[in-house]
Amino acid sequence: MKEIVILSGKGGVGKSSLTAAFAQxxxxxxxxxxxxxxxxxxxxxxxIVLGAEFDRSRAVAASDKAMIDYDKCSSCMACLExxxxxxxxxxxxxVIISYSCExxxxxxxxxxxxxxxxxxxxxGVVNFVTSGTVRVVAGALGIGESSSGRLVDIVKRxxxxxxxxxxxxxxxxxxxxxxxCPVIAALKGSDYAVLVTEPTPSALSDLQRIVxxxxxxxxxxxxxxxxxxxxxxxxxxxxxxxxxxxxPLLGEIxxxxxxxxxxxxxxxxVNMYPDAPSSLAIKKLHKVIEGLLA
Ligand code: SF4
Ligand code: SF4
Numbered sequence: 001m002k003e004i005v006i007l008s009g010k011g012g013v014g015k016s017s018l019t020a021a022f023a024q025x026x027x028x029x030x031x032x033x034x035x036x037x038x039x040x041x042x043x044x045x046x047x048i049v050l051g052a053e054f055d056r057s058r059a060v061a062a063s064d065k066a067m068i069d070y071d072k073c074s075s076c077m078a079c080l081e082x083x084x085x086x087x088x089x090x091x092x093x094x095v096i097i098s099y100s101c102e103x104x105x106x107x108x109x110x111x112x113x114x115x116x117x118x119x120x121x122x123x124g125v126v127n128f129v130t131s132g133t134v135r136v137v138a139g140a141l142g143i144g145e146s147s148s149g150r151l152v153d154i155v156k157r158x159x160x161x162x163x164x165x166x167x168x169x170x171x172x173x174x175x176x177x178x179x180x181c182p183v184i185a186a187l188k189g190s191d192y193a194v195l196v197t198e199p200t201p202s203a204l205s206d207l208q209r210i211v212x213x214x215x216x217x218x219x220x221x222x223x224x225x226x227x228x229x230x231x232x233x234x235x236x237x238x239x240x241x242x243x244x245x246x247x248p249l250l251g252e253i254x255x256x257x258x259x260x261x262x263x264x265x266x267x268x269x270v271n272m273y274p275d276a277p278s279s280l281a282i283k284k285l286h287k288v289i290e291g292l293l294a
Pocket of ligand 2: 113
């Protein structure tokens, strides 16, 4: 089984709708078996783009938090002084602000009474979704919660298990935006990274940063230039940068109002408007993705 991750460095460049379109095209007429992992745990929406419903959910502990046993606490306040995250407040006795606690354990180390323990807390869910023949594993972090990298790790693990159970040819991961811990967790173990960008200076800067991360992991990558006709000068700057940095341009997709129209109706552009310019470009691109499965 191959593992491909779709990343963008920034949100809003069409990563999830592309992932969904590739999934649809690759599984047409039972060609390939596919499992999708939605690792954008702060804003999971792949199932919405696919128009699918959750069929199972499981709460997960992706974070650790400090807890005080007040029967043991002598109110020395050493923990308050030691917490670098200012997650302990109080004057008479210490109070932990759970949402900002990083679970680092320093307070437990300095506590002379061994009154503090670090415990796993449920702060997210893993949802299981079926859309046609495609199985989707999607993580969702609780509001205000941290440690999304750990949740992404859990989602990837569950998705690999689902993929092996259903004999998938491909595990396709819809990655989170940015270049932080969740992106690294989504990347780990992938055979190939598809990087989606658009022709703007800020998107190019984000692309350059994500390329550094991907190359740091020694993972092969190629780029899709979405909405390529937004600005020809910026598009050419992106193409030139890719050529200078020996990064393959997998394909380009024109801006096409059919695509948001289809999304507004809860459908995919390749379904609703199969002959629209963007759909034709996406169909061509899915052949490139198919080539990566060989
Ligand atoms: S575990 Fe770390 S962040 Fe949380 S309260 Fe203790 S010292 Fe502060
Ligand atoms: S360090 Fe331990 S004993 Fe001291 S205030 Fe904190 S919890 Fe209480």
